[in-house]
Amino acid sequence: MKAFSDLSYTHHNHNTTGKNETVGKNQKIVQSPIAQAEESCRLWLELLPYASPQWAELAFHEQCFWRDFLAYTWTIKTLEGKTAIASMVASSAQRCAVGDIQITEVKHHPEGFDECWFSFSTAIGRGIGHLRLKQGLCWTLFTTLQSLHGFEEKTGKLGTRERGTNHGVIKGRLSWLEQREQALSRIGNEDQPYCLIIGGGQGGMALGARLQRLGVPHLIVDKHERPGDSWRKRYRSLCLHDPVWYDHLPYLPFPDHWPVFTPKDKMGDWLESYAKLMELAYWSNTLCRKAVFSESRKAWEVQVLHEGRPKTLRPKHLVLATGMSGVPRMPQFKGQEAFKGSLMHSSRYQGEKRWQGKACVVLGSNNSAHDIAADLWEQGAEVTMLQRSPTIVIRSESLQKHAWGRLYSEEALAAGISTEKADLMAASWPHRLMPGISREMVKTVLAEDADLYEGLKRAGFMVHMGEDDSGIHTAYMRRGSGYYIEVGASQLIIEGKIGLRSPAEIIELDEHGAVLSNGEHMPADLIVCATGYGPMNGWAESLISREVARKIGPCWGLGSDTRYDPGPWEGELRNMWKPTAQEGLWFHGGNLMQSRHFSLYLALQLKARYEGLPVNVYDA
């Protein structure tokens, strides 16, 4: 608190609980830790509206982070250290009048910090924030924009639900169906979408749903025949690896009886219904061929093939929601034209039953490689996995127990942690602190699941927990791969039911199989290359141009200076859900949680531009 003693200020009393109101400045009474925590947070937040570089120097801890989703910066950014924070504050002071701060929840942590949730208002919208204090100084601050003044979504809870029909009788009015059919027939023809979303998986749909609710004209285009096919067309045994509590889409949560791990075809059906029920503008059977941004018109010209017919779309904004992975990375092998068996990328593997009794080789050792190897074994094939480099392995149950269960589980719901709250809680930690938190979790898991890790080592499998032992979460953020969530295949490897060569590469192919790096000839009827995907901005290169792809730079990754994630440190996923170096171009993707949570911020950015609100992006 002493840090504030130099500052004089006048302010409203934002303490809504009524506690401590009678405690004057010079009184000293013994407060409970939680009351002290509330008092500290209240005092700290009372100065937030008067943020200045001087204030930043005084109010923040030596190690400090300010993560902001749009509220101050109109981008997704983490500022680290007082200097960075002071710079942002100096630049933002004019644009962001924060007020109406209300503390909604306070916690005291005996290990040495207090935290609180608060709501606030800016000139442009309403937000939710989170604060962690150490000795009264800010350790982490998290500010998010949640809605735009005057453009709040209509909901039941707010009492602003739409009527569905206007009672009364109106000459010549159109029914809901007629209106919807008219809108769908005009979009892409008489009417241009303000925002074109390429890719109609969970990412594109979640964003489309938010834009629809916000009244931003959108169109989703997808190459498959039916919404949901991006899941249906994967290998037959695929189920979501994340549990149901983590996977809800916006607005239409899975019902209470939904299975924990959704089978892929059930997911496909859900998405197909979602597109319909959320009234998305969705074109199936549509290939995107070329997109060019016109500087003069400030709009895109996008060539598509819609059900075989060429069309030109002219959106103001283009969102690539084709998945966090880029184009499948298919190796070329010497002699592969001589190979008589089947050779395919994992993305093409569907799991037909014809491999029973056949010799199958899976190149790679991440999630897809393990799932496909197990699927082949279930069908009676002889499977061998070729591991090229060490892999992070963690049991699905352990991941849920030690990582997500606290936020995404039945227990979390019972404790009042809604899905939306869980998303914010997870995001309240800056990426810089995550490896440290994750390493603690990794230690626990390594001890608890020692049988698994010892078994894998005995089988010759190269298992590790990442370059800095920070496990799956940071691997996911840094490179989006490099791990397997164990649901049975590791056990098959331990038991020798799935054969293993490690380390092993394919040197060349011949008529009957593969020659490995150890000189062994491995006969094969099928070789599946679970060799991953190219970078996400590969989509930009193939759809727009190499120049634009270069200008944008890499997508995903934090700049952690680890393998596949070169520095410098960015502190947020590169180019995801925020303005890029190419005007009007956005990237959206990731798992279901990210598709749900970050589609909100992307939609708000698009809505603000659609409505012509002042949007000053802080791009220092």
Next chain:
Amino acid sequence: MKAFSDLSYTHHNHNTTGKNETVGKNQKIVQSPIAQAEESCRLWLELLPYASPQWAELAFHEQCFWRDFLAYTWTIKTLEGKTAIASMVASSAQRCAVGDIQITEVKHHPEGFDECWFSFSTAIGRGIGHLRLKQGLCWTLFTTLQSLHGFEEKTGKLGTRERGTNHGVIKGRLSWLEQREQALSRIGNEDQPYCLIIGGGQGGMALGARLQRLGVPHLIVDKHERPGDSWRKRYRSLCLHDPVWYDHLPYLPFPDHWPVFTPKDKMGDWLESYAKLMELAYWSNTLCRKAVFSESRKAWEVQVLHEGRPKTLRPKHLVLATGMSGVPRMPQFKGQEAFKGSLMHSSRYQGEKRWQGKACVVLGSNNSAHDIAADLWEQGAEVTMLQRSPTIVIRSESLQKHAWGRLYSEEALAAGISTEKADLMAASWPHRLMPGISREMVKTVLAEDADLYEGLKRAGFMVHMGEDDSGIHTAYMRRGSGYYIEVGASQLIIEGKIGLRSPAEIIELDEHGAVLSNGEHMPADLIVCATGYGPMNGWAESLISREVARKIGPCWGLGSDTRYDPGPWEGELRNMWKPTAQEGLWFHGGNLMQSRHFSLYLALQLKARYEGLPVNVYDA
């Protein structure tokens, strides 16, 4: 309380609140009204497990009701008066060991009664009950079975959610899609449904969903091409007349942004998704031709035409869920073969635009007649309504404000009244008491909406509030029709935009129009007969036999001895959701609230029989 003083009993203390525990038998302290209410309810309920005819005599008020949904009677029944209650208790004493009674909520009503909600357990399942006490004696008791021991539905909240996949690797296992496709291809062929549901609207689907969750093999057959068509194929301007809070289906509630009054095509889309997402066994394009019950096999033989191909189904139980209305009632007019215009029943009216500038006559003055007249006017037709008898009219807003809003609204939800709770609250009143309650509501509405009622009278419209002034609710229960929920058409009548003849009948038709009972000749290009539907057991007559239809007797109606609802008094809807005089034959229908709530009890009855549990129906 004095009524209990003669009885000696030993019991566990069911008071979970911990209040009053130190109050001994002979102590007298001043209690708050709510504490007194809780004490009264607790004392009363402590004897419920020891129910006997003698107890009934002592524990009930002179005017008393016991409404039971399965828990005691394995049917849906209201017992009125001590004698009826004593008889039931005498007969049920052996079969129903009630225990584990827990009071969950207590209220004191200063107008002279206390009420509480409680949970309980029987030998066969768990239930929810409700009690109203006057001076410590029971005025109304309501007992419901909610689940069967050992057959509880798997849910997230109970921590029994299904996994979706069994982690681990199992040779030759089928994926979710393969299992589902196999089950769907077998049902009606290798596998017979235990329960066949005829009619795939909201009623059939709600029941199908509950049976699916309970693991009872079912099949829904429906004549339309697509699930949801029963709504899509109605007139173009139709929206649900009940608001969204009243309309949820089980398991998959409408999302928070859903409009208040769902347009019919949006409802159709919702139902189509519902069938898919709830994994219903659903045959579209299927006509039912004949059903015969085999006494020897205790099963039905049902002839259907499934996508044009004849099939025989052999379910143990047959549910007619073809709507609470029977076959359309189409009058025959003298001279109708000469009429050059279009003549149709309201069920066939779809609202094509071709009636602009044409002379249109709507015969009838209930909901459909008004909606169709307004729809024609909106399209620019010249419309005249022929009113044959007085009609109950109430503004939609007033219905919501004074009738349903307390239970089904955003405000009710905010007050903690979930949809399921609202259903039970509504059902806690015996039908006998409803006219009295409704009459009070009617008085308020007549005063508030005097402009509407005066305007209608001035326009010559015969408006009333039912034979006993008890309004729309009782009319709905007695005959399922006779009313219009005003959403604009009454205003058009008042303003003369919809013409009116009242009272008026069509005497005969000629080439150009209709001759009315007042001798007037009314030219017409279109005559829509909104003349209602035949009785529900008409379905049984046409599908099974006249003998079975006669054995069953009328469906729907309470036996109120009013027009279209002959006595004797039944106290519950006749034949609905409960055993009928024909073994293995059930009726299901009604509005969305009834489809939702009563599908639970019908599903539990079917599940109990499917599992071979002891089911003793009290049929006194």
